[in-house]
Amino acid sequence: MHPPKVLVTKIGLDGHDRGSRVVASFLRDAGMEVVYTPPWQDIAAVVKLAMEEDVDVIGVSSLATDHLIVPKLMRALGAAGLEDIAVIVGGIVPDADEAMLLEAGVARVFHPGSALEEIAAEVVRLTSARRAVNA
């Protein structure tokens, strides 16, 4: 399989980007091609980027409630015909919100303490699934 192509990004107003940098670096070291963006991306730009780069998976990092606008991202991806791109969220996500995110179509939510290896394995799994569907 060609390396998974992953977008690691942050949407919204929160600028705590240490987590997304750690994850991006780990995925790179796991052999993946990682498009990394700084925080404060707007949703339209993320959708355009994901489309142009043809990423397999989008990872959204959230510390300070940015996860609440992820459903908006999911709708925008769907409207652009990109529902085959898997979205995962990592960061501070209360349990009640996790259910809401999964309901909105997020593939998986990672919490503090999640092993980086587990995140990488999930990205590989989601990539394989996407490519199998699209092949």
Next chain:
Amino acid sequence: MSAEPGAGTLAAVLAGERRALARAMSAVENETAAGRALLGELQPHLGRARVLGVTGPPGAGKSTLVNALIGAWLARGASVGVVAVDPSSPFSGGAILGDRIRMGEHQAHERVFIRSLASRGHGGGLSRTAARVVDLLDAAGYDQIIVETVGAGQSEVEVAEIADTRMVVCPPGLGDEVQALKAGILEIADILVVNKADLPQAERTERELLAMLSLRHYDGWTPQVVRTVATRGEGVAELADLVARHGAACASQRRSHGGRVRRLIAASAADWLKRRIENLDGAEFEQLCTLVQRGELDYASADLRAAELALRAGKNA
């Protein structure tokens, strides 16, 4: 990567449909059968875009300058496609594709398409398929295409073959490094840019470059030196003008030029053969290696036999 391009893909690419174009790029980048077929169909639709190659050492400000150039061309009504290559790790194969974050100012613009590629072990400053991704942008109707190489040193000159205009970005104050660059990428430059020209060493770097240029003889176009401060947009309009002037002056030297096509075919055929040989298995190849190790067969003879084995394996694949 995703949906294999099939019937209708060519039409969608020619119409500039963004998602189809992106997926066609993945097929081409991953060298799938569908990707190869599409490139064949694309051939009659190429040659309209102007391709600018941008290279230079890491940290010279290539991506920031590309961002500023995108802005200049958008202001002139052009559409802009960008292919930005970042290095793959030789250890993990992974890559951080971070060029486009410095092009963030315009990445959401309707007339801009940016694609990041990992070099995937290819030398020369590009990825193996970068030239073909440029073709896709050309066919999709982008007026100006910019190819940005990985941070390059002396021999990453491959971009010279696939661009109509070659730009080398030099940060000021490299001193000895500018000397070192002389025999390498500086030689391919149609335009030399001293970026970060607000730094104190800029004038001196410009003088050194002009002095170097004055020692060489040129037919037709004489390479020009431009000073820019990409972060503030200074010198960028002049740079865009210069690119246009070079394009007009050197219309007969474009990337479709016969000599370049010849070299590109030679390079990609050699690359294909190399990969075939690296992936050879089986008793015959093992035996060949053993003979060389024992000193019973010379390398030149072994080369030929390995190439023959690889060609045979290629036919069966």
